[in-house]
Amino acid sequence: MMMGHKESATIGIKICGLTEEAGFDACVAQKVDWVGFVFFERSPRNVTATQAAALSARHKGGPQRVGLFVHPDDATLDHVLNTVALDVLQLYATPVRALAIRQRYGLPVWLSQPVATQAELPQRCLVDRLLIEPKPPADATRPGGNAQQLDWDLLAGWNPTYPWMLAGGLNPQNVAQAIRQTGAPAVDVSSGVESAPGIKNPDAIAHFVQNARSSKFLS
């Protein structure tokens, strides 16, 4: 079979871990699809609900606002959602808990799916999207946002019919290759577009977006 090129002009782009105005404004200017706010105290990107609301208020419309939570209880979710309007909940949780949260809040839920082997690639998705990312290093203090790249070869021949997103160790230099090699319909980045942990670099965001949008998937 001949190798073809499929345009990936509609690649979905999420920039995660916004903490400050310049980074947020760059995401708006680049018209990314989603911006992520991390509500996890052990992350250098942690924001309070009030901080996220202030950033979000800088621009009406634009990227969807994604709230990232690690095994959140209802009180945490209630507090955040009463303070800042979110469009999507991105969770590190069991599938059962993720479904309960989806039902309670009536918002789309994305679930992290860490993988280390092909056998761990999920055949089905019980929520609205799966984030395929590497397992964190044994000494990691957080389950994601570690600038650790997934072995993209694991995804060879894997063609899920449900929405998914590639995350882990992406940056402006490797995102086009990541899309070409994996066929990811959407990509998520945090560390790879930062000048320091928690501080986004507007130029890196622009390069990431440009390179992602100009990439082509080898079909």
Ligand SMILES: O=C(O)c1ccccc1N[C@@H]1O[C@H](COP(=O)(O)O)[C@@H](O)[C@H]1O
């Ligand atoms: O970004 C964080 O600090 C974080 C903390 C806890 C869980 C997940 C986190 N980030 C998520 O991980 C991906 C990949 O990060 P990176 O690009 O490798 O740094 C990121 O996009 C977030 O969705």
